[in-house]
Amino acid sequence: MNQQQYSVKFPKKVFSGKGSINELKGIVSAAGAESVCLMTDQGVAGCGLAELPLSVLKECGVKLTIVDDVAREPSVYDVKAVYDRLKQNAVDLIVAIGGGSVIDMAKIMSVAMTNEKLIEDLRAPGVIVNPSLPMAVIPTTSGTGAEATANAIFLYPEEDLKVGIIHDNMIPDYVILDVSVTCGLPPALTASTGVDALCHAVESYISTLANPISKMFSLQAAERICRSIENAYQDGNNLAAREDMQLGSFYAGICLTTSSTVAVHALSYPLGGKYHIPHGVANAILLPYVMEASLDCCREQFTILAPYMMKDIDKVPKEQWPEKVVEYLYGLVRRLDIPDTLTEFGVKPEDLDYLTENAVKVERLLLKNPKKLSKEEIKQIYEKLL
Numbered sequence: 088m089n090q091q092q093y094s095v096k097f098p099k100k101v102f103s104g105k106g107s108i109n110e111l112k113g114i115v116s117a118a119g120a121e122s123v124c125l126m127t128d129q130g131v132a133g134c135g136l137a138e139l140p141l142s143v144l145k146e147c148g149v150k151l152t153i154v155d156d157v158a159r160e161p162s163v164y165d166v167k168a169v170y171d172r173l174k175q176n177a178v179d180l181i182v183a184i185g186g187g188s189v190i191d192m193a194k195i196m197s198v199a200m201t202n203e204k205l206i207e208d209l210r211a212p213g214v215i216v217n218p219s220l221p222m223a224v225i226p227t228t229s230g231t232g233a234e235a236t237a238n239a240i241f242l243y244p245e246e247d248l249k250v251g252i253i254h255d256n257m258i259p260d261y262v263i264l265d266v267s268v269t270c271g272l273p274p275a276l277t278a279s280t281g282v283d284a285l286c287h288a289v290e291s292y293i294s295t296l297a298n299p300i301s302k303m304f305s306l307q308a309a310e311r312i313c314r315s316i317e318n319a320y321q322d323g324n325n326l327a328a329r330e331d332m333q334l335g336s337f338y339a340g341i342c343l344t345t346s347s348t349v350a351v352h353a354l355s356y357p358l359g360g361k362y363h364i365p366h367g368v369a370n371a372i373l374l375p376y377v378m379e380a381s382l383d384c385c386r387e388q389f390t391i392l393a394p395y396m397m398k399d400i401d402k403v404p405k406e407q408w409p410e411k412v413v414e415y416l417y418g419l420v421r422r423l424d425i426p427d428t429l430t431e432f433g434v435k436p437e438d439l440d441y442l443t444e445n446a447v448k449v450e451r452l453l454l455k456n457p458k459k460l461s462k463e464e465i466k467q468i469y470e471k472l473l
Contacts, residue, residue, distance in 0.1 A: 100261050101337075102264065108265040115143075121150060126182065131189070178200065195252065231280065234262045235340030235341045237256075266330045286370045287340065289392065295455045301342040356445070378413050381460070446465050
């Protein structure tokens with residue numbers, strides 16, 4: 088019997104299904120909002136995906152503040168700039184439509200606006216003592232699971248490092264999972280964000296903090312993602328595949344609030360911080376290599392995961408299933424045209440020590456990995472990617 092105590096946290100209310108974006112009017116009413124910030128980035132705004140929530144908010148007659156230029160990889164300085172804009176307009180509801188960066192910005196704003204000391208040091212979540220602003224998020228990618236988590240990731244440029252900020256008050260109040268807003272996602276982003284979601288599913292399942300509830304969501308996430316990611320990549324308008332990816336990403340995000348990611352994300356952070364490799368791409372590149380390095384301590388977990396991830400696995404002797412999981416991950420990233428080397432991002436052999444030293448600092452994730460990777464093993468993973 089598992090004697091470990093655990094808790095699983097969820098957004099307060101989730102609306103799902105095609106057309107569910109129209110629930111936004113009811114959300115504004117329930118929140119009693121009079122001044123609303125619509126937050127997005129230039130990519131989402133440029134392809135018109137922000138038009139529908141904007142029109143709904145205009146129908147509500149609220150005062151509108153539009154932030155449509157959230158950075159793709161936001162830094163702590165971007166956070167301060169957005170905070171200053173919102174503070175001037177006394178916003179009382181934040182609506183975010185976009186990928187992980189937009190949703191992370193909305194989450195940090197929701198707590199910073201009611202806990203002003205936080206803006207002085209984002210790495211001091213202890214100053215968050217007041218309830219956050221109400222927040223509704225509409226994910227347009229199927230990868231980060233940010234709509235379900237208490238995490239937000241920002242770049243500290245001077246340290247060449249991305250830092251995760253975590254607080255329960257940053258779990259969104261309202262989540263709208265409208266599959267129609269994901270159909271405009273280009274193939275390359277479908278691939279990298281989709282494998283990022285698979286990272287969350289697999290990492291949360293093997294995490295030392297995994298529990299019966301998180302494992303259930305991890306398995307369902309892995310099944311939906313693995314059966315549909317290649318179909319979504321090949322045909323972006325395949326609604327069944329898109330819905331699987333959207334729900335798989337959300338389910339995997341739920342797992343992160345209780346069981347966490349592990350070594351893939353730990354090794355990913357230095358890549359994003361110094362070389363500005365997009366978060367999903369870095370995780371996707373690392374996933375098969377880290378799982379191979381952890382294999383000898385994950386055989387039981389991989390054996391359980393295997394039938395959720397692969398068709399016809401029952402035709403293979405069961406004792407070979409763990410190796411087949413790793414083999415599947417290597418094949419998947421190749422079929423999705425995920426880069427298989429860090430060289431194209433400017434990483435050089437002389438950078439290996441830097442990457443290794445910064446990865447080992449991410450103890451909060453490495454300590455949850457079932458295989459306790461040594462510094463030399465971490466360096467070898469990076470070396471293989473050159």
